[in-house]
Amino acid sequence: MAIKHFLQFSDFTLAEFEHVIERTRIIKRKFKNYEPYHPLADRTLVMVFEKNSTRTRLSFEAGMHQLGGAAIYLNTRDSQLGRGEPVEDAAQVISRMCDIIMIRTFGQEIIDRFAAHSRVPVINGLTNEHHPCQVLADIYTYIEHRGSIAGKTVAWVGDANNMLYSWLQAAQVFGFHVNVSTPKRYEIDPTLVAPDNNHYTTFVNPSDACVGADLVTTDVWTSMGYEEENAVRMKAFAGWIVDGEKMKRAHPDALFMHCLPAHRGEEVAAEVIDGPQSVVWDEAENRLHVQKALLEYLVLGKVD
Numbered sequence: 001m002a003i004k005h006f007l008q009f010s011d012f013t014l015a016e017f018e019h020v021i022e023r024t025r026i027i028k029r030k031f032k033n034y035e036p037y038h039p040l041a042d043r044t045l046v047m048v049f050e051k052n053s054t055r056t057r058l059s060f061e062a063g064m065h066q067l068g069g070a071a072i073y074l075n076t077r078d079s080q081l082g083r084g085e086p087v088e089d090a091a092q093v094i095s096r097m098c099d100i101i102m103i104r105t106f107g108q109e110i111i112d113r114f115a116a117h118s119r120v121p122v123i124n125g126l127t128n129e130h131h132p133c134q135v136l137a138d139i140y141t142y143i144e145h146r147g148s149i150a151g152k153t154v155a156w157v158g159d160a161n162n163m164l165y166s167w168l169q170a171a172q173v174f175g176f177h178v179n180v181s182t183p184k185r186y187e188i189d190p191t192l193v194a195p196d197n198n199h200y201t202t203f204v205n206p207s208d209a210c211v212g213a214d215l216v217t218t219d220v221w222t223s224m225g226y227e228e229e230n231a232v233r234m235k236a237f238a239g240w241i242v243d244g245e246k247m248k249r250a251h252p253d254a255l256f257m258h259c260l261p262a263h264r265g266e267e268v269a270a271e272v273i274d275g276p277q278s279v280v281w282d283e284a285e286n287r288l289h290v291q292k293a294l295l296e297y298l299v300l301g302k303v304d
């Protein structure tokens with residue numbers, strides 16, 4: 001049977017997400033009740049980081065320990081990965097010594113090549129094009145606060161980056177709509193969106209994108225790997241801050257999300273991220289819970 005990977009959001013069906021979400025609820029409850037749950041005893045997760053991380057490393061490492069398994073951290077600086085060992089060879093070797101692998105890297109083609117040569121499931125912990133674990137945590141967080149996300153409107157204000165492409169895939173799977181506003185020259189790359197994805201609308205004016213939204217979300221103006229463009233981006237994105245004015249355009253009950261780390265005064269105003277509509281700390285915590293359910297599903301299959 002083909003190995004199941006989670007390389008982008010569209011790799012799972014709605015039924016699979018519904019299972020993972022239900023397992024997340026159960027696993028989170030056990031964690032809150034200090035109830036030991038060790039379905040991955042003697043299993044090993046290898047985490048490969050080619051970019052920095054706080055939340056992703058912490059949530060996968062803590063999560064694997066809490067499930068009874070072990071997590072090993074590798075990075076490009078002090079492994080052979082940074083010295084030109086072919087991705088395909090690394091995949092063969094790493095996947096013979098563990099049960100599941102998480103990778104944070106640059107181009108999506110790197111993780112695709114790795115997965116094609118892996119004997120165990122591979123999870124995308126962020127690439128230039130996708131960040132599916134974060135959007136899974138965000139959707140779980142939305143459901144916790146407001147119930148089903150089907151039929152709702154999400155406003156995306158900012159860069160057309162990995163987070164946005166995962167949101168657009170999620171919209172197609174879960175049946176919601178994304179209002180997208182990016183500055184000129186930073187628009188959506190149509191080659192990264194399925195041709196039949198009609199779950200989004202683009203807006204020139206970022207305030208218009210927020211009108212009636214149930215959730216307003218944004219992300220950094222300069223993602224990892226694009227640092228040399230920072231000065232130019234700061235100018236281009238100047239009007240794309242999510243501030244109180246833009247939140248007023250949204251539904252009065254709208255939530256605000258940001259995958260973090262955030263820059264107050266750039267993509268989001270302090271009054272919004274630290275305000276009553278913000279659920280950013282829940283989003284961060286839920287990375288732990290959804291990824292434990294994801295690890296369980298990918299290693300053990302459907303568990304009741």
Ligand code: CP
Binds near residue numbers: 055
């Ligand atoms: N949101 C997120 O993935 O954070 P880290 O870069 O800290 O892992």
Ligand code: NVA
Binds near residue numbers: 126163220260261
């Ligand atoms: N878009 C950001 C997300 C960081 C979690 C980046 O890729 O740097």
